[in-house]
Amino acid sequence: MKITFLGTSHGVQAADRYCQSILVETEKGGYLIDAGAPVMDCLIRLNFDLRKLKAVFITHSHNDHMDGIFGLLSLPLWYYTQMDFDVFLPEQKAIGCICGYLQLSGGLKPSDRVRLHTVEGREVYQDDEMAVSAFGTGHIKGRPAYGYLLEAEGKKLYISGDLDGETIDYPAFLEETAVDAFVVECAHFSAERLVKRLENCKARRVIVVHVWPVANYDILRRAAAGLPGDLILPNDGEIVMI
Numbered sequence: 456m457k458i459t460f461l462g463t464s465h466g467v468q469a470a471d472r473y474c475q476s477i478l479v480e481t482e483k484g485g486y487l488i489d490a491g492a493p494v495m496d497c498l499i500r501l502n503f504d505l506r507k508l509k510a511v512f513i514t515h516s517h518n519d520h521m522d523g524i525f526g527l528l529s530l531p532l533w534y535y536t537q538m539d540f541d542v543f544l545p546e547q548k549a550i551g552c553i554c555g556y557l558q559l560s561g562g563l564k565p566s567d568r569v570r571l572h573t574v575e576g577r578e579v580y581q582d583d584e585m586a587v588s589a590f591g592t593g594h595i596k597g598r599p600a601y602g603y604l605l606e607a608e609g610k611k612l613y614i615s616g617d618l619d620g621e622t623i624d625y626p627a628f629l630e631e632t633a634v635d636a637f638v639v640e641c642a643h644f645s646a647e648r649l650v651k652r653l654e655n656c657k658a659r660r661v662i663v664v665h666v667w668p669v670a671n672y673d674i675l676r677r678a679a680a681g682l683p684g685d686l687i688l689p690n691d692g693e694i695v696m697i
């Protein structure tokens with residue numbers, strides 16, 4: 456499984472960082488978690504074969520996780536007509552907004568090649584290589600937000616999305632199961648609290664993104680030796696193989 460960090464910034468982009476988007480590739484497919492970066496531009500610059508994109512999973516409806524979805528959805532509807540993929544959104548409201556934009560932008564609407572769904576239940580997606588499950592977080596009070604577990608090629612990857620700042624509520628199974636990589640945010644709680652919470656985490660690699668304030672990078676680097684798994688702090692464009 457190949458993980459490319461298209462955008463690693465927190466809620467605000469910087470000169471060298473887009474907002475959150477992560478491309479996960481298997482041998483045959485490509486999957487996006489979040490679309491905060493200008494995802495379509497990023498995929499084209501990577502020379503990614505757009506026909507490989509199979510599904511997009513949005514963790515929650517904040518702009519830093521969704522801004523890039525409009526280009527990602529409008530271009531396949533009139534230009535890249537060989538693209539064929541599913542998009543999973545946390546709530547029906549998001550689908551309404553996207554459909555409104557597509558209509559405004561060119562009289563476009565979702566089609567049998569660009570399919571929009573809301574996340575329902577635990578098991579969200581399955582194809583012949585990849586299975587994706589959703590785990591709710593309390594990041595937005597009274598509204599849905601999710602982290603996603605991706606399982607393919609004998610590997611497990613968990614991506615936290617944004618979490619509840621009080622409880623750092625990533626799922627308990629990460630303390631029972633040794634996933635190959637755990638991508639976690641660090642913007643809604645201090646780095647010290649995250650490090651403390653990670654003490655019992657069994658992930659082989661902990662990859663921290665969405666870091667704010669940036670002084671947290673130094674705290675995380677200093678704490679790396681005391682963490683059970685390897686700590687990775689990726690920049691935009693960085694690739695992690697698991």
Ligand SMILES: [Zn+2]
Pocket residue numbers: 465466517519520617665
């Ligand atoms: Zn965010």
Ligand SMILES: [Zn+2]
Pocket residue numbers: 515517594617
């Ligand atoms: Zn958020």
